[in-house]
Amino acid sequence: xxRKIQELQPNxxxxxxxxxxxxxxxxxxxxxxxxxxxxxxxxxxxRNHGWFTLHAIQWSxxxxxxxxxxxxxxxxxxxxxxHRGKAVWYGDxxxxxxxxxxxxxxxxxxxARRASRVLSRRCGGEIPVRPVISVVDASxxxxxxxxxxxxxxxxxxxxxxxxxxxxxxxxxxxERIYGVARDARTWAG
Numbered sequence: 001x002x003r004k005i006q007e008l009q010p011n012x013x014x015x016x017x018x019x020x021x022x023x024x025x026x027x028x029x030x031x032x033x034x035x036x037x038x039x040x041x042x043x044x045x046x047r048n049h050g051w052f053t054l055h056a057i058q059w060s061x062x063x064x065x066x067x068x069x070x071x072x073x074x075x076x077x078x079x080x081x082x083h084r085g086k087a088v089w090y091g092d093x094x095x096x097x098x099x100x101x102x103x104x105x106x107x108x109x110x111x112a113r114r115a116s117r118v119l120s121r122r123c124g125g126e127i128p129v130r131p132v133i134s135v136v137d138a139s140x141x142x143x144x145x146x147x148x149x150x151x152x153x154x155x156x157x158x159x160x161x162x163x164x165x166x167x168x169x170x171x172x173x174x175e176r177i178y179g180v181a182r183d184a185r186t187w188a189g
Contacts, residue, residue, distance in 0.1 A: 034082055034136070034137075035080040035081060035134070035136040035137070035155075036055070036056070036066050036067070036080045038080070038082075038134075038136045038137075038155050039067055039078060039080040039134040039136065039155050039158065040053070040055050040067060042134075042155055042156070042158045042159045043067055043069055043158065043159060045159040046069060046071060046159050046162060046163055049071065049072070050071055050072050050171065050174065051069055051070065051071030051162070051163070051174075052069075052070045052071065052174065052175075052178040052181075052182075053067060053068065053069050053070070054067070054070075054178075054181055054182055055067050055068075057181070057187055058187060059187055060187070060188050060189065065077055065078075065111060065115060066078055066079050066080045066134075067079075067080070067134075068115065068181055069132075069162060070174055070177050070181060071162065071169070071174060072165075072167035072169055072174065073162060073165035073166060073168060073169075074128060074129075074130060074168050074169060075115075075116075075119065075127055075128065075130070075181075076131075076132045076151075076162065077108070077111050077112040077115045077129050077130070077131050077132065078132040078134055079107070079108050079111065079131070079132070079133050079134065080134045080136055080155075081104060081133055081134065081135055082136040082137050083097050083135060083137065083138045084136075084137040084138075085137065085138075085139050086139060087099075087138065087139055087140045087142070088135050088138040088140065088141045088142070088152075089142045089144070090105075090141075090142065090143045090144065090145060090148065090152040091144050091145060092144075092145055093105060093149075095133070104133055105133075105149070105150050108131035108133055108150050109131050109149065109150060111131065112129040112130060112131035115129045116128055118186060118189075119177060119180060119181060119186070122180045122183075122186050123176060123177060127177060130151065131150045132150065132151040132152075132153065132158070132162075133150055133151070133153070134154075134155045134158050135152060135153065135154050135155065137155075138154070141154050
């Protein structure tokens with residue numbers, strides 16, 4: 001994200017001004033970067049509980065996975081979504097932000113399926129990846145779903161929720177998946 005922001009505005013002073021200009025593309029990217037940093041900071045707390053995390057995993061297409069968490073409860077593809085001061089509502093199949101429907105759920109599910117296919121192929125066995133959306137700086141987050149296909153969590157709770165899930169992976173498998181996931185060649189094809 002930092003590269004994209006610098007690409008949009010090479011001049012540091014104009015880049016700084018752009019970060020404060022509502023509606024600017026630079027501000028949008030800067031908000032995204034702030035959300036990703038907040039999520040990364042919370043995910044770092046998982047290290048002491050047997051988890052590994054990776055950030056900004058680049059696909060060959062130029063897209064990326066914001067965060068990948070690998071630990072006792074499995075593998076999670078995490079999208080950071082910063083909705084500063086907005087009301088976020090998650091029902092059965094959609095997320096709305098201030099009443100406007102988003103594509104967050106579909107995009108997160110697609111990303112997790114793709115990550116699962118790649119990791120499964122490279123690890124030589126089925127590696128399920130569960131999608132998660134980390135909501136950053138929302139004024140209110142309402143989840144109305146007893147068994148959501150995507151975990152939607154306030155960033156402040158992400159480490160506690162993931163570390164509290166039922167363990168499904170032994171330590172050696174966690175390390176094997178992490179070794180594969182941190183190899184850039186895994187995501188290049």
